[in-house]
Amino acid sequence: MLLGLDIGGTKIEGVIVSRNSNEILHRIRKPTLKNTYHDFFQSVASVVDELMSLEDVESIGIGCPGSINKVTGLVQRANILCLNGKDFLSDLKLSYPTVPIALTNDANCLAISEFETGAAQFAKNSCLAVILGTGCGGGIIINGCIVDGQHGLGGEIGHNPLPHFSEFKDGANTKCYCGASNCNELFVSGSGFERTWALKHHPLSAVKIFQKAELGDKTCIEHIDLYCDQLARLLASIVNIIDPEVIVLGGGMSNQDLVYRLVQKKMTQYTFSKSVTTPVVKAKHGDSSGVLGAVFLPLLK
Ligand SMILES: [Zn+2]
Incomplete structure (x- = not known):
């Protein structure tokens, strides 16, 4: 057991x-x-x-x-x-x-549970898992092993700067709590999505913004489109480094089906090769991904 x-x-x-x-x-x-x-x-x-x-x-x-x-x-x-x-x-x-x-950590657990028994189960060697919740973190599996790194920093993608950042597209320069500016987390986490919305409009929850977009609200549709562009830039920058077989999304923002359609389409605009077909899929285990990843952790090579 x-x-x-x-x-x-x-x-x-x-x-x-x-x-x-x-x-x-x-x-x-x-x-x-x-x-x-x-x-x-x-x-x-x-x-x-x-x-x-x-x-x-x-x-x-x-x-x-x-x-x-x-x-x-x-x-x-x-x-x-x-x-x-x-x-x-x-x-x-x-x-x-x-x-x-x-x-x-929790992002590595998401990667492990999805790679072992979840949405990335079909992958033979590699997988990138990204949590888009209050914060943003990543877990990388290569050759069936978690890439923890020498300093435990493997997969810490939330605090790299947002690729192709422009004040015109993404809003004013913003300082992150970590000391750097314009970190990915400030844009692609659930809180980041609500933060960038609140810079331009009356504050709304992420769920409300998606609901209004479904009803045809143009401003909400535009905001979701910008979010998916930012997420596509982040994911493409990692594809250009590790080129995983599959990308699994977890956390609150991963429950929005629209995100997958848009991100999948936009990602190739930013990858080095325009013929990238890496599937971006929703985590299967939901709230249990953390504990299931922990279970399988000691069995990894
Ligand atoms: Zn940061």
């Missing part, structure tokens, strides 16, 4: 999956305690302990915010602040010395 954990800012979801059938046999959720690292670790351990009391577990995979710097071994850039600077993986290994444990 395989144990997977998805650690989020508010809750920890844990599952046990059968290795033979890929079926979820047990699922529990508990609140994430964040006051101190000790509290946080206890809340994680209570989920693991409860699941391990139910079945014989052969591996533990964990999806968690931030990333591990392979040089220092410490967690960095996690939005659960008490986790930053801590050697979380070593602490887990000390607590559970008999099972292999692996840990990665």
Whole structure:
């Protein structure tokens, strides 16, 4: 049996999956305690302990915010602040010395779950997964392995600058919280979509903008078209580097079917080769992608 954990800012979801059938046999959720690292670790351990009391577990995979710097071994850039600077993986290994444990971030988990059993299952070697939610992050699989990188930065596409940025098309120069300007996340995340809309119009939710566009609202249709152009620029810039077999989208913006039609059409305007046919598809596992990716993480090469 395989144990997977998805650690989020508010809750920890844990599952046990059968290795033979890929079926979820047990699922529990508990609140994430964040006051101190000790509290946080206890809340994680209570989920693991409860699941391990139910079945014989052969591996533990964990999806968690931030990333591990392979040089220092410490967690960095996690939005659960008490986790930053801590050697979380070593602490887990000390607590559970008999099972292999692996840990990665949520975008990597999306890539793994979709590559193993989801929308990218047909791909033999490579896949790019992009989360378009509150933020924007990416997970890259090449030759069946997650590209985590030496500093845990593999796939961190949200904080590269938006390709072909122009003030005329994309709006005024904008500083990102990370210190850089005009990061992809400021445009292609769900919050970015609403931010760029609110610069020009009365604030509206992303869902409302798509609903109005469906009813024929010209301003909303134009805004969605600009968004898909920005996303196409971002995806094309990655195709020009790793040329994956498939691109999977997750997060709130990935639920809008119109995005796929437009992005697919626009992407080749920006790729080096104009005959690129990389499919851009919706994640299959929805909210369970994090925890399922975590489950399969220890099995990757
Ligand atoms: Zn940034």
